[in-house]
Amino acid sequence: MSSETQPALDKLLASAPFQRCRHEAARTANDPTALTSLLDRVAAHEFGIGQLPDTRGGIDIDIACAVVDAHIAELNAGDGTSAIADARCRLVIAALHYLVDKNDVIPDDLPEGHVDDVAVLRWATHVARGEAPAE
Template sequence: MAHQEPGLTRLLTSAAFTRSRQVAVELADDAVRLRSLLLQVDTKRFGVGELEDVNGRLDVDIAYSVVEARVEELEEIPAAPPLCDLEPTTSARLRLVISALHYLVTENDAIHDKRPNGHVDDVAIVRWVTHVAGDQLPPLD
């Protein structure tokens, strides 16, 4: 991992994010459950209000689009390959993005979401993940 702040390191190694990473493995090949996750993201509320009111919405939109693309792949006939058959970097990036969105919708994470600053940890993780995932994308020609 690139140099990062100690607070971010604590978030990335927290029990809540570890759980989100485990759940991501379970969700990655399930279009129905991924759609449910995306619906939860769409309706997420924090102590400061709707997700649209939170700084960092662009990063959430990027992560959302990655997961939405996976859902569309899974729903195609023939369906997308299972997570275990994807190229390792692609598989890891996908799991990480799903993890970030799962963490975003988890109420009891590092900073409870109903608190006035309850979105800070969620946005930090989503921003970090979109940065890492973006670094893994092939350059445009």
């Protein structure tokens, strides 16, 4: 992230909508059914500009979904004990919850409604890769 965009990102990550999504991620992180439902909602989600599969944001969505898919596979392969999603995984899950949240900072039905979602997804992708702290 550039130093110019960091204050805006920090404000976005501290926002009530993202904090709500972090709580939802903590609640659903070890529930394969809830995570699968989240991935289905992400796949069906549209913005005021349509879907984002052919943009840089689409790449971030694919990476975030792959992290959650791998986590679901780990949960399903478990021995019956509850796995605990690490902080990075929970933040990726929170970012996907934010993506489909209708009450996020910029409503998705607006033409610019994808800007905040893409910023959160890019940050989460950096977190998942270990390029940004999981805070």
